[in-house]
Each structure stands twice: as structure tokens, then as C-alpha cells.
Amino acid sequence: KKMASKIRVVLRPVKSIVVRFCPFESNVESTRKFLGCINHKKIQATNRNCEVTADVRHDGSEPLVDVMFADGERLIMKGANLTTIEMLTALGSRCNAKELKEEQKSKKKSP
Amino acid sequence: APATKMAALSGSGAPWRRGWLPALQFVRRGSKAVTRHWKAMHFQRQKLMAVTEYLAPRPAIPPRCLAPRKETLEEDNGYVQLLRRQVEEVFRDNRMIAVCQYNSMPGEDVVLMRHYLRKHNIEVKFVLNEIVRPVLSQSKYKNLLPLFVARNILLVSREAKAKEMLRVLKGVPQINLLGACIDDTILSRQGVENFAKLPLLEAAQGQTVGALALLPSQTSSLLQRGSAHLTALLDQHIHQLQAGETGSPAEPAPAQSSGTH
Numbered sequence: 001k002k003m004a005s006k007i008r009v010v011l012r013p014v015k016s017i018v019v020r021f022c023p024f025e026s027n028v029e030s031t032r033k034f035l036g037c038i039n040h041k042k043i044q045a046t047n048r049n050c051e052v053t054a055d056v057r058h059d060g061s062e063p064l065v066d067v068m069f070a071d072g073e074r075l076i077m078k079g080a081n082l083t084t085i086e087m088l089t090a091l092g093s094r095c096n097a098k099e100l101k102e103e104q105k106s107k108k109k110s111p
Numbered sequence: 112a113p114a115t116k117m118a119a120l121s122g123s124g125a126p127w128r129r130g131w132l133p134a135l136q137f138v139r140r141g142s143k144a145v146t147r148h149w150k151a152m153h154f155q156r157q158k159l160m161a162v163t164e165y166l167a168p169r170p171a172i173p174p175r176c177l178a179p180r181k182e183t184l185e186e187d188n189g190y191v192q193l194l195r196r197q198v199e200e201v202f203r204d205n206r207m208i209a210v211c212q213y214n215s216m217p218g219e220d221v222v223l224m225r226h227y228l229r230k231h232n233i234e235v236k237f238v239l240n241e242i243v244r245p246v247l248s249q250s251k252y253k254n255l256l257p258l259f260v261a262r263n264i265l266l267v268s269r270e271a272k273a274k275e276m277l278r279v280l281k282g283v284p285q286i287n288l289l290g291a292c293i294d295d296t297i298l299s300r301q302g303v304e305n306f307a308k309l310p311l312l313e314a315a316q317g318q319t320v321g322a323l324a325l326l327p328s329q330t331s332s333l334l335q336r337g338s339a340h341l342t343a344l345l346d347q348h349i350h351q352l353q354a355g356e357t358g359s360p361a362e363p364a365p366a367q368s369s370g371t372h
Contacts, residue, residue: 023257023289024254024290041217052284
């Protein structure tokens with residue numbers, strides 16, 4: 001069983017993250033924990049330019065995580081039925097895939 | 112066999128020199144009873160050990176099939192009670208209590224934020240959910256219960272200075288205001304912003320008094336309009352006559368006109 005704070009995500013390909021939730025609802029726990037984990041020192045240190053915004057509403061909408069990547073791709077995670085670890089691993093796997101692509105591109109360009 | 116060996120070895124030191132050597136040498140390879148390597152047990156001893164092995168007692172019904180028994184509630188230790196009392200005190204004493212989500216912040220930022228809030232007489236309290244939840248569920252603040260998930264801090268104050276608090280929190284991105292309870296009214300984040308935009312109480316009172324006083328003043332001016340108009344006309348008439356006096360005397364005329372009215 002993994003602890004949510006042990007999962008390391010490399011945020012380099014990410015431009016901005018917007019976390020929207022309604023704190024008076026009951027299905028926001030995993031989204032709030034996700035926000036807390038993302039604001040950890042080590043994960044923030046991987047990319048200082050990434051802006052993490054928290055949007056607190058009161059309109060009964062479901063919790064949402066909106067990630068904008070540097071190459072224009074967008075990842076939307078609806079956290080109502082997801083756990084924190086699932087969200088973190090999903091984001092982490094996509095970031096790793098993008099990193100690999102960029103490394104391959106830079107290797108192709110250099111020689 | 113071991114008995115004879117013991118008897119042979121019970122001599123003073125080296126068994127092979129002094130002591131009587133038995134006619135039959137029972138020890139084959141020369142290793143003693145206590146060796147540094149694992150020595151195989153005698154066969155009879157092996158059989159005895161195998162027969163007398165420990166078998167754990169198994170319950171007739173496996174515990175998974177039975178209903179789970181309820182664990183006894185642990186008593187609260189003094190520390191938990193003290194923390195609960197503190198939380199209750201906080202909720203009783205302060206007019207404004209704001210609940211914010213705390214994402215990890217560097218230490219200096221925490222100290223700076225505390226300093227700025229202290230200037231406006233706002234205290235920062237770190238709370239544990241497992242203590243706050245039972246206190247809230249028993250008090251009248253049941254609707255604040257869903258807020259207390261993940262790490263939270265409370266900003267408490269005796270005065271309701273929402274504008275300054277919002278300004279300080281805007282400078283700290285890692286703290287997100289979730290909701291507040293001001294004067295026993297639960298407000299969401301939007302509600303707190305609206306509350307901050309309201310003008311001061313004295314200004315609001317002054318505006319109300321002015322609006323209320325407007326109508327009677329209009330009525331009084333309406334009532335006085337007739338007599339004021341009359342006095343203005345008479346004054347004008349007097350001026351005209353005084354101007355015409357230089358030409359011809361006409362004093363009884365204004366006395367007659369005032370007499371008819």
C-alpha cells in the first residue's frame with residue numbers, strides 16, 4: 001500500500017494546475033488531499049514555473065482537477081470517485097511519458 | 112553409550128590421557144557432545160522430537176465467518192480532553208472563525224503570515240480533525256463538519272476584519288480559504304468576500320438615517336411652501352412701493368392689501 005506523499009511526480013512538462021472543489025460537499029476529500037500533496041516542497045521544486053491554483057466554490061459542482069501541459073495538452077480529472085493515489089499516479093505517468101518524448105526529441109535534434 | 116562416555120570423561124582435564132579408557136570406543140569420529148557445527152540428533156531423539164512437536168489449536172469456526180466483534184472504545188487521555196476544551200473555548204470566545212486549507216508552506220512564510228495577522232488581532236490555530244469533529248458534531252455548528260477533511264488551520268478573531276484577512280491571504284498562495292463562521296452565521300468564500308465589501312457599520316447607519324430623514328424634510332418643506340411664497344410676494348410688493356414712493360405717496364395701499372388677506 002503506497003502513501004500518497006511518497007509518490008513523486010515530475011512537473012516539468014506541466015504549465016498550470018487548477019483544482020476546483022466545493023468544500024461543503026462530501027466527495028471532496030481525495031481532491032483536497034491531492035492539492036495538499038501537489039504543494040509539497042519536493043514536487044514544487046521540480047518546476048518552479050508551474051502555477052497551482054485552488055478554486056473554492058459553493059455551487060455544488062463536483063471536484064475537478066484541470067492540468068495544462070506545456071505542449072497544449074489538457075488533462076481533466078473528475079475527483080468525485082477517484083482516490084488521491086489514482087490521481088497522482090495518472091498525472092505522474094503522463095508527465096513521465098512526456099519527459100521521455102522530449103528527451104527523444106532532443107536526442108534526435110542534437111546529432 | 113553417553114553414560115560411559117561421561118564416566119570416561121569425568122576425569123580431570125584431557126580425557127584421552129588420564130581416566131580409564133573403556134574397552135569399547137563408543138565415539139566414532141571424535142566429536143564431543145557440544146560441537147560448534149550442527150550435530151545430528153540421535154535417531155531416538157529425532158523420533159521423540161517429531162512426536163512431541165507443538166500443534167496450534169484451531170478454532171472450530173474460522174474467525175472470518177463470524178461477525179466482527181466491536182472493539183471497546185478507548186478512554187480519552189488528558190491531552191485529548193485538553194485539546195477539546197481549547198477548541199470549545201475558541202468557538203465560544205471569538206466572533207469570526209475562518210477555516211482554511213493548509214498546504215505545506217516554508218517555515219518563514221508561516222511566521223510572516225502569523226505576524227501580519229497578529230497585527231489585525233487575528234490568531235492562527237493549527238487543529239487536528241479527529242479532535243474538532245466530535246466537538247462540532249455535538250455543538251450547533253454541524254454544517255461546518257464537511258469542511259474538516261485534510262489539513263486545516265483556523266483563523267480566529269474577536270473583531271470581524273474580513274478585508275484585511277483576505278488581503279493577507281491573497282499574498283499567501285498556499286492557504287485556501289474554505290469558509291467562515293462570522294457572528295454565528297456560516298459563510299462560504301463568496302460570502303466572506305461580499306461581507307468584506309460591505310461598508311462599515313457606522314457608515315451604513317448614517318446612510319439609513321439620512322434616507323429615513325429625507326421624506327419628513329420633504330413634507331415639511333411642502334407645508335411651508337404656501338406661507339413662504341406669500342411672504343416673498345409681500346416683500347416684493349413692499350420693495351416696489353418703496354421704489355414708487357419717490358414718485359408718489361401710496362402707503363395706505365399695502366395696508367389695505369394686507370388687511371384683505
